[in-house]
Amino acid sequence: MQRQVYGLHAPMRTMMEVKSVQQTPSVLGSRAAxxxxxxxxxxxxxxxxxxxxxxxxxxxxxxxxxxxxxRLNV
Numbered sequence: 001m002q003r004q005v006y007g008l009h010a011p012m013r014t015m016m017e018v019k020s021v022q023q024t025p026s027v028l029g030s031r032a033a034x035x036x037x038x039x040x041x042x043x044x045x046x047x048x049x050x051x052x053x054x055x056x057x058x059x060x061x062x063x064x065x066x067x068x069x070x071r072l073n074v
Contacts, residue, residue: 014040 002010021036038044068074 002014018037018040021040035044
């Protein structure tokens with residue numbers, strides 16, 4: 001679709017922008033790079049479970065009591 005509307009360079013430019021956004025290191029876990037990637041891929045208009053609850057694939061599920069003890073220095 002982009003190729004027909006914007007010309008031959010548009011899909012290649014989008015792929016290059018997505019690649020550059022993925023290579024940019026995120027600062028302190030900010031979601032800025034993810035938001036940029038979502039906009040470039042056209043996913044910014046929909047809300048998924050990962051948008052509400054975060055990316056659960058990177059989260060390590062541990063014992064709640066251990067987490068609270070560490071947080072409260074007990």
